[in-house]
Amino acid sequence: MIPVVVLAGFLGSGKTTLLNHLLRTSGGTRIGVVVNDFGRINIDAFSVSAQVDSMVSLSNGCLCCAVDGTELDGMLTRLAAADLDVIVIEASGLAEPAAMVRMVLQAPGVSYGGLIYVADAVELDAVPHLSRDLAMADLVVLNKVDRVSSLPSLPCSAPVLPVSYGQIDPALLFEVRPPDLGPRQLSFDDLDDHSTHAHASFDSVSFESTDPLHPKLFMDFLGARPEGLFRAKGFVRFPLGTFMLQTVGAYVSFTPADDAPTQLVLIGAGIDPEALTDWLLACVTDEPVTEQDMLWVLRYAR
Numbered sequence: 001m002i003p004v005v006v007l008a009g010f011l012g013s014g015k016t017t018l019l020n021h022l023l024r025t026s027g028g029t030r031i032g033v034v035v036n037d038f039g040r041i042n043i044d045a046f047s048v049s050a051q052v053d054s055m056v057s058l059s060n061g062c063l064c065c066a067v068d069g070t071e072l073d074g075m076l077t078r079l080a081a082a083d084l085d086v087i088v089i090e091a092s093g094l095a096e097p098a099a100m101v102r103m104v105l106q107a108p109g110v111s112y113g114g115l116i117y118v119a120d121a122v123e124l125d126a127v128p129h130l131s132r133d134l135a136m137a138d139l140v141v142l143n144k145v146d147r148v149s150s151l152p153s154l155p156c157s158a159p160v161l162p163v164s165y166g167q168i169d170p171a172l173l174f175e176v177r178p179p180d181l182g183p184r185q186l187s188f189d190d191l192d193d194h195s196t197h198a199h200a201s202f203d204s205v206s207f208e209s210t211d212p213l214h215p216k217l218f219m220d221f222l223g224a225r226p227e228g229l230f231r232a233k234g235f236v237r238f239p240l241g242t243f244m245l246q247t248v249g250a251y252v253s254f255t256p257a258d259d260a261p262t263q264l265v266l267i268g269a270g271i272d273p274e275a276l277t278d279w280l281l282a283c284v285t286d287e288p289v290t291e292q293d294m295l296w297v298l299r300y301a302r
């Protein structure tokens, strides 16, 4: 299943800037991009290797297509069949973000990768339905912080990542493959530790346990949306079965898996690693668990 990330935000907030940044910094990750028109994507920077009607194949392995709202469904199906790692839809001018999320949730062959809302730190007051838009977001990118002297506070429960020029770390949104270096030699730049670069930082916590977790306690943990948590992924062993877990914001998906210890990675901005670990440790149980208890998990099984 290819994750689909929806990028929304008010006019001029910096969505295209963020998209270009993702295309530039995602190593060997093959990204499918859906936009209104190509003119907005800095295609020249990626040397175009092929073009088929409204689709452009970029030499870094990415595909870029331009659609209007009515074509979106078909293009998503087409991209899902291509050999991609992630699809990013820039919402401006296309369907309403909420309608787009519904479309993604229903489309075959793709999984929901989150609604990322880009907010302009300078122009917050100009956004007509800011709190409504923020309430839908799984992650808020507070952009253009280079232009403000203090960070505005946003009325939302989603994690907020203050950045300039959309420079978020792509690993926050999707799995990043190492660059495909081909036959050439490594350069010093390749050896550079990119974690120290200008990307806005995010935190991740790993958790492992061979003892099973209590389904109800674990679902309480996910349901509480611990502060700053954006994604969780990995395997969770319950007394009555092991599942692969993917969460983005409030979206939760469990897929039955072979028996394995619990191995989770939690990703977010401004999370409290110690508190999250303690919370997960408190979910480890030796109490008997009934099939009834497992229903808390099975309702999210796919």
Ligand SMILES: Nc1nc2c(ncn2[C@@H]2O[C@H](COP(=O)(O)OP(=O)(O)OP(=O)(O)O)[C@@H](O)[C@H]2O)c(=O)[nH]1
Residues within 6 Å of the ligand: 009, 010, 011, 012, 013, 014, 015, 016, 017, 018, 092, 143, 144, 145, 146, 147, 163, 164, 165, 166
């Ligand atoms: N100073 C500053 N300018 C920025 C930043 N991010 C983007 N910009 C500029 O803001 C303008 C709008 O950025 P875009 O990325 O085109 O915004 P957008 O949301 O895609 O715009 P629309 O699709 O028209 O809604 C451009 O001139 C960018 O160079 C930032 O962090 N700081």
